[in-house]
Amino acid sequence: MSILIxxxxxxxxxxxxxxxQVKEIIAKGGKQPHLAAILVGEDGASxxxxxxxxxxxxxxxxKSTLYKFPADITEEFLLNxxxxxxxxxxxxxxxVQLPLPSHIDENKVIxxxxxxxxxxxxxxxxxxxxxxxxxxxxxxxxxxIVRLLQEYNISTKGKHAVILGRSNIVGRPMANLLSQKAEFxxxxxxxxxxxxPDIEYYTKQADIIVAAIGIPEFLKGNMVKEGAVVIxxxxxxxxxxxxxxxxxxxxxxxxxxxxxxxxxxxPVPGGVGPMTIVSLMHNTLKAAENx
Amino acid sequence: MSILIxxxxxxxxxxxxxxxQVKEIIAKGGKQPHLAAILVGEDGASxxxxxxxxxxxxxxxxKSTLYKFPADITEEFLLNxxxxxxxxxxxxxxxVQLPLPSHIDENKVIxxxxxxxxxxxxxxxxxxxxxxxxxxxxxxxxxxIVRLLQEYNISTKGKHAVILGRSNIVGRPMANLLSQKAEFxxxxxxxxxxxxPDIEYYTKQADIIVAAIGIPEFLKGNMVKEGAVVIxxxxxxxxxxxxxxxxxxxxxxxxxxxxxxxxxxxPVPGGVGPMTIVSLMHNTLKAAENx
Numbered sequence: 001m002s003i004l005i006x007x008x009x010x011x012x013x014x015x016x017x018x019x020x021q022v023k024e025i026i027a028k029g030g031k032q033p034h035l036a037a038i039l040v041g042e043d044g045a046s047x048x049x050x051x052x053x054x055x056x057x058x059x060x061x062x063k064s065t066l067y068k069f070p071a072d073i074t075e076e077f078l079l080n081x082x083x084x085x086x087x088x089x090x091x092x093x094x095x096v097q098l099p100l101p102s103h104i105d106e107n108k109v110i111x112x113x114x115x116x117x118x119x120x121x122x123x124x125x126x127x128x129x130x131x132x133x134x135x136x137x138x139x140x141x142x143x144x145i146v147r148l149l150q151e152y153n154i155s156t157k158g159k160h161a162v163i164l165g166r167s168n169i170v171g172r173p174m175a176n177l178l179s180q181k182a183e184f185x186x187x188x189x190x191x192x193x194x195x196x197p198d199i200e201y202y203t204k205q206a207d208i209i210v211a212a213i214g215i216p217e218f219l220k221g222n223m224v225k226e227g228a229v230v231i232x233x234x235x236x237x238x239x240x241x242x243x244x245x246x247x248x249x250x251x252x253x254x255x256x257x258x259x260x261x262x263x264x265x266x267p268v269p270g271g272v273g274p275m276t277i278v279s280l281m282h283n284t285l286k287a288a289e290n291x
Numbered sequence: 292m293s294i295l296i297x298x299x300x301x302x303x304x305x306x307x308x309x310x311x312q313v314k315e316i317i318a319k320g321g322k323q324p325h326l327a328a329i330l331v332g333e334d335g336a337s338x339x340x341x342x343x344x345x346x347x348x349x350x351x352x353x354k355s356t357l358y359k360f361p362a363d364i365t366e367e368f369l370l371n372x373x374x375x376x377x378x379x380x381x382x383x384x385x386x387v388q389l390p391l392p393s394h395i396d397e398n399k400v401i402x403x404x405x406x407x408x409x410x411x412x413x414x415x416x417x418x419x420x421x422x423x424x425x426x427x428x429x430x431x432x433x434x435x436i437v438r439l440l441q442e443y444n445i446s447t448k449g450k451h452a453v454i455l456g457r458s459n460i461v462g463r464p465m466a467n468l469l470s471q472k473a474e475f476x477x478x479x480x481x482x483x484x485x486x487x488p489d490i491e492y493y494t495k496q497a498d499i500i501v502a503a504i505g506i507p508e509f510l511k512g513n514m515v516k517e518g519a520v521v522i523x524x525x526x527x528x529x530x531x532x533x534x535x536x537x538x539x540x541x542x543x544x545x546x547x548x549x550x551x552x553x554x555x556x557x558p559v560p561g562g563v564g565p566m567t568i569v570s571l572m573h574n575t576l577k578a579a580e581n582x
Binding site: 124126128129132134166179186188190192193195196 | 398414415416417418419420422423424425448449457459463466467470471472477479480481482483484486487488493
């Protein structure tokens with residue numbers, strides 16, 4: 001029987017701790033931490049994500065500012081806005097909700113953000129520092145996962161972690177963090193992806209599996225070793241007429257078959273998702289403190 | 292029977308190609324590429340490495356300048372020198388030979404180098420770009436290895452690569468490059484290190500092994516699968532009275548037992564070593580062309 005890793009309860013607890021820290025800062029006459037978000041266009045999922053981030057800011061006592069622009073703004077306009085936010089000393093952290101419209105170069109936009117305000121940890125300089133194990137903003141989802149493992153006292157030392165997916169925002173940084181000489185690291189790490197011929201061969205060896213491959217219910221029970229820790233990063237909207245919104249959220253793990261074999265498992269929703277937002281709050285507080 | 296990967300011959304051939312490109316640049320009235328190196332103190336190995344780099348510059352037709360400083364210079368002095376070189380438009384590439392004396396912060400020094408002149412690929416911004424698969428200077432040893440694999444038409448796609456060692460200059464970038472969606476990538480990659488309980492368990496699975504763990508003759512024949520490709524990054528000076536210099540160079544691979552099982556293997560010396568210097572020449576040429 002497995003233990004369900006409750007990302008919702010954990011994230012609520014950490015948000016409570018951050019809210020307490022914010023109160024203390026303000027009581028000492030310090031400045032209220034301030035997160036700015038840029039949203040371009042009308043993508044439904046993007047609006048939802050930004051909404052969650054604004055709500056979390058309110059919960060922890062941060063000031064938040066949303067810059068909403070239509071989808072047809074020019075790249076130059078966006079870069080100028082970022083420059084202005086970089087120079088605004090009241091703003092501690094800045095996130096630009098991705099994806100951007102295709103006429104705007106995402107890499108150029110990310111590189112335009114002041115690395116000291118890049119609380120998503122997407123700027124190449126911060127990615128490099130993470131890789132070099134230097135102090136920086138860790139990307140939200142990988143840090144959220146590491147934090148979940150810590151909160152549940154799941155030891156990583158000497159374990160074999162198998163990462164499914166090699167994206168820049170989850171798989172790759174995850175492999176890097178878990179293999180670091182660090183409190184939450186010291187794993188032997190295998191990174192699998194779409195070009196791995198026999199993923200099952202690797203997942204069956206794993207003590208810890210991080211599924212971030214973007215294929216709903218990809219990981220089945222027969223692919224998992226008895227006692228494994230399974231972290232599900234996937235989140236796909238599957239049409240479902242029985243639901244009010246018309247869809248249900250499905251992870252990369254077939255929960256019904258995998259859960260009985262695990263020692264620990266994250267659900268979808270309520271697992272990694274809430275932790276991602278908490279990481280952003282953590283990074284914004286850190287950005288404010290760094291100043 | 293295995294094929295010996297001749298890093299010396301390969302590097303000579305690539306140096307010949309670079310020399311040809313330099314001639315063409317100069318024939319068209321372009322500027323001679325210029326590599327600057329900073330050497331602090333009197334470490335014997337460091338002097339040897341810098342000497343090899345100067346020699347390679349001469350071979351390919353680059354201008355090279357060596358800045359030699361005594362071990363007791365201050366960090367501030369060194370940072371000022373770097374600033375001056377950053378601003379010297381004749382200099383295309385700058386390397387600072389490591390290690391530095393302990394009173395100087397290596398990270399601070401590396402971050403002071405203009406990323407556009409950082410031909411070692413050590414600046415966090417360049418490390419981040421490598422990780423994100425954006426155009427940048429790839430670090431010398433990993434790029435040299437990738438190049439060797441390419442020159443010998445050793446396919447990496449879908450192969451299982453096992454990396455021994457998680458250093459910032461070899462193991463970590465190697466794992467990243469081989470797992471990228473790229474011509475030289477698409478491997479499933481496992482990264483092992485000092486905290487991996489049973490390294491043999493992983494090496495026996497490997498199609499490609501990169502040994503960069505810093506333990507002489509660590510990898511033995513019984514740890515390797517029949518037909519594996521073995522790349523030996525190790526280079527340790529072992530006392531040997533029969534040699535003129537008083538030592539011989541030993542890799543991380545026990546050549547006598549591993550070689551018979553391999554499809555391809557690099558020797559030490561004459562394998563990865565010469566390719567590292569060629570990578571530096573490649574990056575310097577690229578830095579000159581970027582301007």
